[in-house]
Amino acid sequence: MTDKQENIAPTKMPKLRRRGWTIARRMAQIFFLVLFPLPILVAGAGWNLFGLSVGGDVRIFTPAELPFYGSLSSSYLSVDAFRLELLDPFAVLQVTLASKSFSLDWLIFALPIFAFYLIIRGRVFCGWICPANLILEITDFLRRVFKIKIKERTIPRKAKIIVAGVVLVVSAILSIPLFEIFSPISAGNKLVLYGSTAGVVTLLAIIITELFWSHRVWCRALCPLGGFYQLIGRLGLFNVRISQKECIHCDKCKDKCLADPMILDPALEDKAKAVLAGDCMLCGACVDVCPTKALKIRPGLDHFKPVK
Numbered sequence: 001m002t003d004k005q006e007n008i009a010p011t012k013m014p015k016l017r018r019r020g021w022t023i024a025r026r027m028a029q030i031f032f033l034v035l036f037p038l039p040i041l042v043a044g045a046g047w048n049l050f051g052l053s054v055g056g057d058v059r060i061f062t063p064a065e066l067p068f069y070g071s072l073s074s075s076y077l078s079v080d081a082f083r084l085e086l087l088d089p090f091a092v093l094q095v096t097l098a099s100k101s102f103s104l105d106w107l108i109f110a111l112p113i114f115a116f117y118l119i120i121r122g123r124v125f126c127g128w129i130c131p132a133n134l135i136l137e138i139t140d141f142l143r144r145v146f147k148i149k150i151k152e153r154t155i156p157r158k159a160k161i162i163v164a165g166v167v168l169v170v171s172a173i174l175s176i177p178l179f180e181i182f183s184p185i186s187a188g189n190k191l192v193l194y195g196s197t198a199g200v201v202t203l204l205a206i207i208i209t210e211l212f213w214s215h216r217v218w219c220r221a222l223c224p225l226g227g228f229y230q231l232i233g234r235l236g237l238f239n240v241r242i243s244q245k246e247c248i249h250c251d252k253c254k255d256k257c258l259a260d261p262m263i264l265d266p267a268l269e270d271k272a273k274a275v276l277a278g279d280c281m282l283c284g285a286c287v288d289v290c291p292t293k294a295l296k297i298r299p300g301l302d303h304f305k306p307v308k
């Protein structure tokens with residue numbers, strides 16, 4: 001134990017407060033996991049479920065009659081005269097390239113989502129909203145419970161930016177929005193509504209990879225949507241900030257990092273005031289586990305100034 005580790009006592013806090021970010025994030029993940037399938041479960045019986053038409057005389061709600069409907073790629077909220085349509089910007093890019101056409105509406109509907117992640121931090125989507133991430137966190141937990149041993153593979157985290165580029169190029173060449181078809185995100189919705197199994201197959205392949213091959217390889221290195229948000233992640237206003245006075249260099253934060261432990265190094269080595277990497281998903285796991293509360297999630301831009 002270093003002198004600093006002996007001198008700074010771990011911060012005593014009630015357990016719930018110590019796990020505050022993790023609890024808030026779980027609630028958000030569960031909310032978004034339920035939000036999109038809910039209209040299908042509540043009002044959707046009788047639609048083209050599993051690709052089969054039910055038909056008959058029974059009164060069937062249509063999506064247009066629901067106040068909220070959609071998926072993480074495309075959704076709307078409609079109450080009386082108010083109507084808000086939202087599109088995933090990466091899906092809009094794929095569809096634009098695949099269809100070789102441009103619609104101003106697509107741009108307008110994608111802009112609020114793009115602006116939100118640009119201002120907050122790109123990969124907040126991965127940490128707080130994406131259901132695939134939640135499923136992979138559960139898979140990781142089960143792997144630990146059942147003591148399934150795997151090697152850590154070090155696929156560079158920037159690989160997912162290249163994957164995002166390849167997806168866009170292939171979408172343009174084949175005239176299909178490639179990731180929208182094979183995406184594990186909203187795979188359940190697509191299976192129930194259209195009988196499409198492509199997303200479920202991708203999700204199963206990712207879960208098997210997570211269980212038996214490598215830890216978090218999909219989210220860390222391969223997901224093109226994660227790569228797209230990584231590109232704008234550095235510009236976000238919210239960051240994990242470090243107080244060097246309180247850090248005892250125990251590395252517990254690195255052990256818990258969902259993105260890539262290496263992204264904490266510049267802050268821990270006093271080369272940066274905050275975790276700057278676009279890969280950080282503001283999951284707060286490092287903040288919760290830090291025994292001295294040296295890490296905090298805070299807004300601001302001063303962290304871009306060099307450390308004196």
Ligand code: SF4
Nearest residue numbers: 247248250251253290
């Ligand atoms: S910031 Fe990381 S290395 Fe420093 S005390 Fe907290 S958990 Fe340990």
Ligand code: SF4
Nearest residue numbers: 257280281283284286
């Ligand atoms: S640096 Fe902290 S907040 Fe960012 S992804 Fe890693 S554990 Fe989560």
